[in-house]
Amino acid sequence: MGLDIGIEALTYLMFGSLIFFLLLGLPLAFVTGGLGVVFIFLCGDLKMVNMLPSRIFPFMTDYQLSAIPLFIFMANVLERAGMIEELFDVIYKIMGGLRGGLASAAVVASTIMAAMVGVIGASEVTMGIIALPAMLKRGYDQKLACGSILAGGTLGILIPPSILAILFAVIAQQSVGELFLGAVLPGLVLSGMYVIYITIRCYANPQLGPALPKEERITFREKLRLLQGIIAPILLIILVLGVIFTGVATPVEAAGIGTFGALVVCALSRKLTIQNIRQAALTTLRASTMVLWIMFGASIFVGFYILNGGQEFVVTTMMGTGFGPYGILLITNVLLIILGMFLDWVGILLLAVPIFVPMMISMTWGGLWGLPGVNPADVQLWFGVVYMVNMQMSFLSPPFGYALYYLKSVAPPNVTMGTIFKSSVPFMALQAVGLFFAIAFPWLCVWLPRAVYGH
Numbered sequence: 430m431g432l433d434i435g436i437e438a439l440t441y442l443m444f445g446s447l448i449f450f451l452l453l454g455l456p457l458a459f460v461t462g463g464l465g466v467v468f469i470f471l472c473g474d475l476k477m478v479n480m481l482p483s484r485i486f487p488f489m490t491d492y493q494l495s496a497i498p499l500f501i502f503m504a505n506v507l508e509r510a511g512m513i514e515e516l517f518d519v520i521y522k523i524m525g526g527l528r529g530g531l532a533s534a535a536v537v538a539s540t541i542m543a544a545m546v547g548v549i550g551a552s553e554v555t556m557g558i559i560a561l562p563a564m565l566k567r568g569y570d571q572k573l574a575c576g577s578i579l580a581g582g583t584l585g586i587l588i589p590p591s592i593l594a595i596l597f598a599v600i601a602q603q604s605v606g607e608l609f610l611g612a613v614l615p616g617l618v619l620s621g622m623y624v625i626y627i628t629i630r631c632y633a634n635p636q637l638g639p640a641l642p643k644e645e646r647i648t649f650r651e652k653l654r655l656l657q658g659i660i661a662p663i664l665l666i667i668l669v670l671g672v673i674f675t676g677v678a679t680p681v682e683a684a685g686i687g688t689f690g691a692l693v694v695c696a697l698s699r700k701l702t703i704q705n706i707r708q709a710a711l712t713t714l715r716a717s718t719m720v721l722w723i724m725f726g727a728s729i730f731v732g733f734y735i736l737n738g739g740q741e742f743v744v745t746t747m748m749g750t751g752f753g754p755y756g757i758l759l760i761t762n763v764l765l766i767i768l769g770m771f772l773d774w775v776g777i778l779l780l781a782v783p784i785f786v787p788m789m790i791s792m793t794w795g796g797l798w799g800l801p802g803v804n805p806a807d808v809q810l811w812f813g814v815v816y817m818v819n820m821q822m823s824f825l826s827p828p829f830g831y832a833l834y835y836l837k838s839v840a841p842p843n844v845t846m847g848t849i850f851k852s853s854v855p856f857m858a859l860q861a862v863g864l865f866f867a868i869a870f871p872w873l874c875v876w877l878p879r880a881v882y883g884h
Contacts, residue, residue, distance in 0.1 A: 434472055436742045443468060443734060448771070457776045458719070462726025465733050477736060485725050492681060493599050498717040499684030500590050503691040505709035507545055510695035512662045513555045516541060519655045521563065529631030529638035531569060532577035533624045535560040539581025540620040543588035544666045553582035553835035561840060570637040571844055572852040573627065579832050579849070580623050580856035583821040586774065588616035589670055590687070593820060595680065596720070596778055597813050601786045604810075605680045606673050607878040611814040614873045619818070619863040626859060661697060665690040674881055720775050727779030735783060744788045754792040758868065761785055762819050769823020773831060777823065786812065797869045807875045814874035818867045822860045825853040 434442070443464065450460045469477045488494065507513065520541075521534035535556055542552050556578045564574040586593045589609035598605040631638035669687040672678040678686065695701040731739075747757045768777045789812045796802035803811050824832040827850045837849055867874055 436738045439468075439472065439734070439737055440739065440742060443730070447730070451771060457773065458722035458726040460726070461723070461730040461776065461779075465726065465729035469729075469733050472737070473733065477733065481729060485728065488599075488721065488724050488728065491599055493595060493605060493679075494721075496590070496595050496605075496681045496684040497592055497720060498713050499681070499688050500592060500595075501716050502709060502713040503684065503687045504545065505712045506688070506691040506695050506706070507662060507665075508555060509705040509709055510691070510698045510700045512545070512659075512694065512698070513538075513542055513552075514559050516659050516662065517556065517559050519659050521560070522655060523652050526640055527628070528635055528640045529573070529627045530640060531560065531564045531567065532573055532627045532631070532638050535564070535574075535577045536581040536620060536623045536627070539578070540584055540588065540616070541663070541666070543585040543616070544590070544670065545662060552585045553578065553832050554839055556582060557836045557839040561836075561844070564638075565841065565844075567641070568636075568639055571848050573630065573637050574852075575836060575840070575844065575849050576852035576856045577623065577627055579825055579836060579853050580859070581620070582832055582835070583824045583860075584616055584620060586820055586824065587612050587619070587817050589613065589673070590680065590684070591817065592720070593774060593778065593817055594813075596724075596775065597782060597816065600778060600782045601809060601813060603813055604882075606676070607810050607882060608813050608817075609670070609673060609680070610878040610881055611810055611874045612817055613877055615814060615818050615863060615867050618866060618873065619821075619860065622859050622863060623856065626855070661694045665694060676882075723773075723775040724779055727776055731780055731783050740784050740787065743784050744791070747788065754794055755797060755868070757792070758789070758815075761789075762815075762864065765816070765819050766822055766826060769820065769830070770826045770828065772823075774820050774823055777820070782816070785816075794871070800869055801872065803871045803875070807871070807879075810878060811871045811874045815864065815867050818860070818864045822857055822864070825857050825860070827853070 446464055447460060450464070451457065466481070469481070517534065517538040520538045521531050524530040524534045524537070527533065538560070539552055539556060542555075560578055561574055564577075565571065585591070589612060591609070591612060594608040594612060595605055597603065598608050627638065665687060668690060669683050672686060673680055673683045692701065695705070734740075747760065750756070750760070752760065765777065765781060768781065772780070786809060790805075790808050792808075793805070794803035794808060794811075824830050827833065830853065833846075833849050833853060837844075837846055840849065
């Protein structure tokens, strides 16, 4: 029998140790897994030791997780095929005649890319290489240019086929297809808000984002001709999401179809070489194994905490604040935003979702200020989408928002880290508005899944 420690002291010890070792710069997967093992041996018993394989084995055999490496590989193949560069080129030539058109084009291209790739890193880095120099060359304000790329790139975590949605579905035992559908409207609303914000600011102050000179603009007929170049990737998106939403294929099967389609698109663009496939496979291997190792470590850490009454302690503490359901949801979202400043999205998912989802399901959501509430059967789906909208902010929140560093890694030397930090602030405010919409108007999250699946 291990040390007898109360749940309050155990909470401080476990999460205090977690923060301490993460601040030392140690990898999240090994910190969570290592601390989980240490606390099991210090405070647990032999039965808890058996938890180690029992927590990890279900992830190793979960069929739905097969979609993650397939979608990541699909994203990398499309990137190697040059589809992302071509996509931005087409959209910016179509929208370049508008003030702020290049920044808006970066957001629109990122929105379409989000439906292609499902991962943020590829979008941020590629758009940083292609779109940022194009905007700076034409006299765009640095903060507006950086902010549009940062905000557009984060849509990859929300718009299907989002890797976050797949992981959330596995952890929370939720339908992946429903989560994909639930995230579509909030993702499009946020994308539209970014474009509207950029357009208003540039028409109010043309110096922020001047329109392309008339000699660089193209005719309507030329715009139609340009669209032919992106027909293949658009058809691929429609095919992959279509077979999921219509129920013809599971997300894993759709990922397989998408991967094959990406290879065909790559072959049509004459980029299907052994070297490109090898690089795409290696990138997929690194990204997938990182996700899985974090899942193994965090599940041991959280599993031990829950077994010792951690979930009941968190729920009791939250309920003891005296706030209603929406007040507790506000606290939850603030906690998630704070976690996003220091942890990556996989770690937050594994640490927070097993504790927060049961708490959300246990409460009644009657609606804010007389607005329609959430049907008890839809609470898990609604919270899943709210959670995904929140996680976008974690990528932009200083000091450790991943998107900020992705962009800095490819930005010109004259674009400082301070400029990138400042550029994220107005778009984080827009994301907070989007988060409020998802909470106050739950039909944004549940209407489409219910319309398609009819229950």
